Amino acid sequence: MSTKKSLRNEAPLLEVKNLQTAFDIEGTDYNAVDNVSFKVKPRQIVGVVGESGCGKSVMSLSIMKLLPKGIGKVKSGEIIFDGINLEKMSEAQINKIRGKDVSMIFQEPMTSLNPVFTIGYQLQEVLFNHLKISKQEARRKAIALLKSVGISRPEKIVDEYPHQLSGGMRQRVMIAIAIACQPKLLIADEPTTALDVTVQAQILELLKEIQEVNDMSVILITHDLGVVAEMCDEVIVMYAGKIVEHTDVDTLFHNPKHPYTRLLMGAIPKMDEKEERLSSIQGIVPSLINMPKVGCRFAHRCPQAMPECFTVTPLLEEVEQDHEVACLLFETSIPREGVK
């Protein structure tokens, strides 16, 4: 993490402040993302981990303003990207930024490409939207982009349809579309989950390479701690819509503090250790409707839960330098947010 120190004083590219995203279920708002704050600095790869249902994807959709209309909405908070508050922008204004300065790669390369248009068409669509560019030039650029993501015979592939490509190739095309306008921030939502491990290695290597060449920041959402260890500079651990731990990757893997992070680490079978039993976390992530109103949201699954964990909501606090944890076990000062 040699780059970490030099980054410390740089102005953040993205700053999320007290983000609260709610879903409307039968007339009541339920917070899928609750009071989340973090910063992404230029050229940094920030990992977001957690189980399914932890709000990782909802958080990224909130940043991109892609929440399903009428159901999900950002209730409060600010998303400041490159000095502009995205929350205050109109749809037309955001369209100019989305796909250009901020872009996204989705989990399923099978469903995120349109099956009835050629690869070239879908690539050029982004270019036409954001750049003043002629048809021939767009096509030339599309081929160059395909080449840059490691697709062999790009002149052929531009005229092919998504079904003619393998999963790994489709994900490469998705990456080509995402980096077409050289974004400053790329949000990759489980980019390799649907892929085989050898293809995953190819795609991760490609992402890292592009990140370095384009000086891009990346938010990498994943549930695979191995991918995080490999790729990220900083890690955010989310549980039930809240950040429970936030630190640099080395500290997280060698000095995890929050019981949830520790259990998550113990649950992965390790390649170089012999263990008969894996640690597991009892129960499941509470659904939005059953979310505990007060207290720590992890308390009922936590082996170290104390009585006050059920009544006092822990806040994300810096317990060591650059190491934030939301857990009463590490709370230094008197908790400020008590029973509501």
Next chain:
Amino acid sequence: MSKVSIHKINENVPSQSENLLEILNLKTYYPVKGGFFKRTVGNVKAVDNISFDIKKGETLGLVGESGCGKSTAGRTILRLLKPTDGHIRFDGKDITKVSGKSLREIRKDMQMVFQDPYASLNPMQMIGDIIAEPIYNFSKKSKAELKIEVMDLLDKVGLPQDAYYKYAHEFSGGQRQRIGIARSLALRPKLIIADEPVSALDVSVQSQVLNLLKDLQKEFELTFLFIAHDLSVVKHMSDRIGVMYLGNMVEIADKDSLYAEPLHPYTQALISAIPSPDPRVKKERIILKGDVPSPINPPSGCPFHPRCSMAMEECSRSKPVLKEVKPSHRVACHLY
């Protein structure tokens, strides 16, 4: 296993009585239909000549990328698919050609746990009925007896008793997989084929299910064929591991030997591709170029040679056979 089978399937490999399952030169091809009369124009060689055996009480892991034929192999062994060629010997009996009543009898002893816990349970059926169905199918037990047995099974897989009256949609992925496991255990089988049982689950839930499978293996003296693409999960579960590529078994060995010293270039690439959950570990990674070729037109010679960094001239000409290069470590590669 005292029965001496009349079908002696191979003279060279003496059938050891401790083997529960012996697979010899198994092939499963899917015909490709085409043309005006829908004639068979080719074959998808999903499983192309694999041989292995599983000892009683052992777990054999089968790994490989998607499309390498590991699921087809599992399904063929269960006789859910018709083998094109080869022999399947289960519990001392050649079951490659059996059908009708005798096949039904064998099915009692081998069960499957499926990948997708959302698709493998009937949404219209009560969980109690789902688990009772195999027992009901094979024995004349009264309803009360059935219920006691199902309740016992629910308890064994760590589900509450009231799950009996619920439906699949009321459960989480991990719980559904437990239901699938209870159903596969209902007839007290000797062999369970688990086809990617945890790949649809979160890590924390995945570890619960893996622990459960290990506990049940001890309790019921089960033999597992554990199919998965996640190498760390396979390592955790298995005693021995077979690596498949494009319908072929390229390497098979004890797990420690396989991970400590993978011999086949494909296994080496596969193992090096796993991201390590430790940022301080910096690995030399072998990145494979390109994609898995189509099993309709597999490459000549060694199926891996177009992507192999160590390929020699011989590799494109002749197909290497699986041979023992170290004690209990067999590999199909011309390098050895």
